[in-house]
Amino acid sequence: MENVDYIIVGDGYASLFFAHQLIKNNKSFVVFSEEKESASRVSAGIINPVVLKKFTTFWKAQEQIDFLKETLKEIEKYTGQNYLIDAPIHRIFHDENEQQLWLKKSSNDELVHFLDQNFTHLDLAQNDFNSGKVNQSARLDVKGFFVGLFDFLENHKHLLKEKFNYSDINTSDHTYKNYQYKNILFCEGMGVKNNPFFSEIPVNPNKGHHIKVKLSQTLPENITIKKKHFLFPIDDERYFYGGTYDREQLHHEIDSSAVEQLTNGLKEFYPEDFSVEEVNFGFRPTVKDRRPIIGRHHKHHDMYVFNGLGARGILNGCYFSRSLYDYIEKGIPLHQEIALERFTS
Template sequence: MTKSVEYIIVGDGYAAIFLAHQFIKNNKSFLLFTEGKKSASMVSAGMINPAVLKRFTTFWLAQEQIDSLKNTMTEIEQYTGQNYLIEKPILRVFHDEKEKELWLKKSDDENLKPFLSKDFVKLNSVKNPFECGVVNQSARLDVSGFFSDMMNFLESQNYLIKEKFDYQLLKPNDSTYKDLSFRKIIFAEGMAVKENPFFAEIPVHQNKGHHLEVQLSVPLEDGFTIKKKHFIFPLNNGNYYYGGTYDREQIHHKIDDVAVEKLTNALAEFYPHDFEVKEVKFGFRPTVKDRRPILGNHPEFGNLYVFNGLGARGILNGNYFSINLYHHLENDEEIHPEVDLKRFQ
């Protein structure tokens, strides 16, 4: 007997989960297929950061994305009972006096004024002789809590199918998959899209990121996220996240000792106390050359969609463009031209 749903989502990272939220919020029938592997989203830092902290600039739609995310987290709280935003700001450790002066200069820029505070902070737990800049409106997501609770909710409501999606069994012309009929299917698979015969050619490139889980002998102050070369912040288990690296060349699914050494050396540079590496994790972020996500439908099969290429800003991009995609699917609202798949055709 054929079961009918409006939508199928394939994937379980930020793109898939935020789109699932749009369907839940709007009472749409859907199923989400997950293989149960740890996606790059699930091992991400969860940074919500409106500033580019190398050059003290901001990025496209930063304020709109921050505002939208806060709204979505309030909506999700209504059914999970939790808000996963940890509203502790990012503190950027200055390397020298010149950086501090540049920060002050940039903080007068109209685009950066909402994000770069003129008030500096001095920390006791790390080396910061030139103090730290405070990134206003920055926060982080409780990544493990978010994914765990969302998956449990999806399962409890019978939205979740825990199995690998088999492309061979998809019949786009009939809008059927196995014994399911659907209106539209959205592939939000991250780097697994390279195995998808319908969207394997989209120009996403993998960017491997390592991070460490460390135990610190002296805790950091007040639960802040501190950024020098990398981010460090407390985890729920008393340890700390430190990372992550960016590597476009490496494709093997193993821990890279060079990346681990870079991270431990960088941490030892500014954390003057003993620490112990408890675990090393890595994931592959799907990135796009023009730093824009990819949304759109298949040129031949109008009922097949892709939602990919969220890059290092997976939370902000995933949430914001899931709303754009939802309104496109339901109301024929135009996909923003800068993220539309058609820009590559």
């Protein structure tokens, strides 16, 4: 029997950022990964402090941005890789009214550090009303992040590439197969619906498609362009464009209507020819109040859940991993806006 401080079930942003907290604090743990294409692994990796439909920000945006940069520097020390891509978002304006709204909100205390007051005209893109730059925005190298973290976990015997079987948990003895555990953390995204301990938490699937395209004329800068969706380069030839939001068509197949939506959206501002090389989709776990769900099982006090990260999986997963660690290890209460108890009490 092997003793571990933690068993982590799941392999998305919640799991890996919490694993980082354990690495920092010299805790023993194993991560169970089915190696599926989760919503995290096919995500765009956008790091964005602004809601670009309304030019507003969100709860703890600056704190989350700062903490992510700090965390990625810590991760770089043991993986040897920097996964932060300095490629700021440029939001194409639809008309003069959006320009004026941007300028008005850029003087707001919450947005002054995010909305650049100097507009930019983008080459090779239709942007008659120019674009606004989102300061402190960036991207995560999603593929590099998962490859690097998984390699580290595997090399240090923290990774188990197998399906977790709930029926093998012995809640009385605190064992799972040949592991004696202190805590189990479930970070399963929409997979939580199959979890007998936390299946009732109110997370809802939001299906997101993106396409990988080959542009006939490449864009001159490594930036992220946003109009309806995000466009940015992923290698020397291909670009990422996405993603959609769909709460209705939840089957596990590609939706032709979503692909059409994406191709039409790209045509709105990219006037040259392009070809669709690949289509992917995933199911984001979302919550009605747009806050993560974090907490302890009401009966089994060594079981925890970390879910509902939504479209801001990177920022939410990174920032609230520390909140969860401090809750478990130091007894620091969770903020009521993220606590599981807001739905169960």
